Amino acid sequence: MKVIYILCLLSLNNILIAQVPKEKYQFSKDINAAIEKDTLAWKYQLGATEYATSGYYHEALTTWDKNGGGFKKLTVEDSLFIKKFNPKNAKEYIIERSKAEQIIIINEAHHNARHRVFTASLLKGLYENGYRFFGLEALSDTLINDRKFPTIKSGYYVKEPQMANLIREALEIGFTLFEYEATDGKNGKEREIEQAENIKKIIDENPNSKFLIHCGYDHVIEGMPKIKRWEKAMAGKLKELTNKNPFSIDQVIYSEKSDLKFTNPVIELVNNTSSVVLIDEKGSLFNGLSNAEQVDCQIIHPITKYYNNRPDWLSLSKESKKYSIPKSKIKEYPVLALAYKDNEYEHEGIPVDIVEILNKEEIPKLMLPAGKYQILIKNKMYEIVSIYTLTIK
Structure with missing residues (x-):
């Protein structure tokens, strides 16, 4: 993992917010043009986030991987070690394991929407097992539990549709959401401590409750983080402050990259074909090849398959129906099609799904759970050329 990538993650929030373009959801060509003109050293991280925000999953991976990197080949010893473990469905394992836990911490890569969809797939089972509080690093919205849906002001990463869907689903199920990010200007050790302190406050106020925490990257680490000046990451600091051992889950290390040469060979x-954890005969979890035990569990996500240019995991959390925009609604190409929950667009809501339609020959399908929607069609100048309501049953 390159140092430049780690450093930029620590201090980019304010920069990212300042650079949010007027159009929150963009055509791929416009995102690419902005990346090409950008002179910042971390332009590929910024660009990958913009691609993810507008629903371009593979483009987000490709852009992030322009930073380089990769993994060493597995040694014979590595392969033999891994073969001692058997795969088990990750969702089923985590939900069953959650019965004996009080705090679960799961991470994401901010440019990888798959991680948000997987976390969303856990929500119903966790709620049934007593989890009531859901903390999100990305959230900055004190009114979220009253409003019941996120807006474009709810946090920089929240405007990505799958993050917004994660939040919507949690609210629909009955979770109480809370934010825990450190105050502006806090980075490194101070940020990790303040995040942990903010979470501890919620735990102290609700000592008999169960908690799900969704964080970014290395904040999930209980052991020694890669960034030594942190001393302890948020998860490790929370464990120390509360004297409670969280169940820490990493989704990042064993997730696909844009190309196999960058993808972890594990x-x-x-x-x-599904997301798994690995368990040996003694019931011990695979948590990496290094000697340092940084997290309790590492999820191994499979390589994405695409159907009509849409990732196969989009329906993992909630059953969705495929919906094609009628050609009669499109007068020119290219267009962006954005699907908003009824009554959310007017209140700065976030799309449930977005697709870019380049020509009449290939129209990718929106993935929409049951409900009532407003469908917006925007032309290449970002003008709304069509708007209509739709009910998915």
């Missing part, structure tokens, strides 16, 4: 070795 994913190919396991070669599963």
Whole structure:
């Protein structure tokens, strides 16, 4: 993992917010043009986030990987070690394990929407097992529990549709959401401490409750983080402050990259079609090849398959129906099609899904759970050329 990538994650929030373009959801060509003109050293991180925000999953991976990187080949010893473990469905394992836990911490890569969809797939089962509080690093919205849906002002990363869907689903199920990010200007050790202190306050106020925490990258680490000046990451600091041992889950290390040359070879070795954890005969979880135990559990996500240019995991959390925009609604190409929950667009809501339609031959399908929607069609100048309501049953 490159140092430049780690450093930029620590201090980019204010920069990112300042650079949010007028159009929150953009055509791929416009995102690419902005990246090409950008002179910042971390332009590919910024660009990957913009691609993710507008629903371009593979483009987000590709842009992030322009930073370089990759993984060493597995040694014979590594392969033999991994073969001692058997795959088990990750969702099923975590939900069953959650019965004996009080605090679960799960991370994401901010440019990888798949991680948000997977966390969303856990919500119903966790709620049934007693979890009531859901903390999100990305959230900055004191009114979210009253409003019942996120807006474009709810946090920089929240405007990405799958993050917004994660929040919507949690609210619909009955979770109480809370923010815990450190105050502006806090980075490194101070940020990790303040995040942990903010979470501890909620735990102290609700000592008999169960908590799900969704964070970014290395904040999930209980052991020694890669960034030594942190001393302890948020998860490790929370464990110290509360004297409670969280169940820490990493989604980042064993997730696909844009190309196999960047992808961790463990994913190919396991070669599963669903997200799994690995367990040995003694019931111990695979948590990496290094000697340092940084997290309790590492999820191995499979390589994405695409259907009509849409990732196969989009319906993992909530059953969705595929919906094609009628050609009669499109007068020119290209267009962006954005699907908003009824009554959310007028209140600065966030789309449930977005697709870019480049020509009449290939119209990717929106993925929409049951409900009533407003469909907006925007032309290349970002003008709304069509708007209509739709009910998915």
